[in-house]
Amino acid sequence: MSPATAQGHVPPDQRNFRAHLTGSEEVPPVETKAQGQVLVSFDKEFTELSYTLIVANIDDVVAAHIHCGPAGQNGPVGVTLFGGGPTSANGILAKETVTEPNPGNACDWTSLEDVYDAVQSGEAYVNVHTLGNPSGEIRGQLD
Template identity: 50%
Template sequence: MKNLVFYTMLAVMVVLSSCETSNTDEVLQDEAALKSGKKVMNFRAHLSGDQEAPPNESIAQGQAIFQLSKDGTELSYKLIVANIDNVRMAHIHVGAAGTNGPVRVWLYPSAPPMMVIPGTTNGILAEGVITAANLLGPLAGQPLSALVELMQAGNTYVNVHTDAYPPGEIRGQIFGN
């Protein structure tokens, strides 16, 4: 009788363990694919005033989309905005949601100094390609994968600065695939 209970429990454990899915394997495969340059990765951010730190009541909105090249050396981007006035600049910053962090990549303009776009902007604010050469601060001199790892972890955000809100009018955390 003991053997029957033992083998029944063993069979149940085998069946249950085969039903479990593991995100660990998927994460390891994604990391290996990223390092080997065989997987295209996409990232996005929805920008609004309520995501700023502190939040504001701007009616402006935005979307940022990013796509990492298969070899991992280029990050193409497009930043689209609506109902935003007198844009000064836009960047990728490092920081968790609700916290302000330093600039690590310029998006608009592509490099300093800032350039105010007078009036209301609706549509594409900026598009281009980010490479390791565009990284600033502690990321300068690092491979592009250093920024991508921060993006994958949810520790980066896009911030659009304006005359009305110099620290940032709309912001959105960057999330991947």
């Protein structure tokens, strides 16, 4: 049993998580009309993390990531969800499946099970970065 499961933050069989992304969740808060939703799903073997990242009213997006860190604190990047741009989006920004966290990430995540444990324990959030707000314009804690 993983440490996160032992803590009982969420049911141990939960494989699907979500977050509502807003500027008010950024640290420090960002005044913006942008918002988003992200849906994250892990397979039973922790070999795949599938996600859909939907955004609205946001311009010049350059990146989106899963970061390690609790609500109210900034943390390093662990998994890249989107890179490129800048692009303006209303709708699906990215929909992919990844098979591992970013190599050498500062979260010390070496497997998708590490990412899962962080999400289950409330220690992971999604951040969307823009040219105007390079440290993040919208953010939401995965739960």
